[in-house]
Amino acid sequence: MAIDNEIILKGRLDGNQRNRLVRLLDMLYTPGELAHEIGFEVRQVYRVYIPLGCPHEKDSTGRLWINGAEFRDWVKDLYQKRSLGPDEAFCLSCKKTIKMISPEKYQKGRLSYYISNCPFCGRKLARIITKSKRIDDQP
Ligand SMILES: [Zn+2]
Structure with missing residues (x-):
């Protein structure tokens, strides 16, 4: 799903x-x-x-x-803000932390997030990027 x-x-x-x-x-x-x-x-x-x-x-x-x-x-x-590595997300289907494979970054209002697919079950994973960890792309 x-x-x-x-x-x-x-x-x-x-x-x-x-x-x-x-x-x-x-x-x-x-x-x-x-x-x-x-x-x-x-x-x-x-x-x-x-x-x-x-x-x-x-x-x-x-x-x-x-x-x-x-x-x-x-x-x-x-x-929750999980203690994940910068390239990791949590899969709710597999109930475990997975390494994101070529995640895509999105921005919605003030919220930034990554979208990636779980390599084990294919579930679409969303990882919210917290402000403190946010990479500012603006020059
Ligand atoms: Zn999964």
Whole structure:
């Protein structure tokens, strides 16, 4: 499954939302409750987090439940600044660090990122370049 990089960027939590992650308990939330706790749109759960592999379960009526603590760990992990080498990215399918092969650099607003494909599973990988590590291409 390829990741749409636009989706990754949309799901990034801002500072206030990240601070609210501590409120989440080790219990099941509906997407609506989760969205309310953190302060994002419910549709973000369905359009962003579930496609990206957010841990969840479905009950017999098809209703979706997300464990708060698992969501916190998962979302932190997804957007965390990892201690990666300059040519590395983390593959969520393989659950391991891989060396990026001919990554392409992109810029969206103030955000820079690399796109590369996992050499093992072919998944599209996005690596956000943090400001401190950002290479300024401007003369
Ligand atoms: Zn992979």
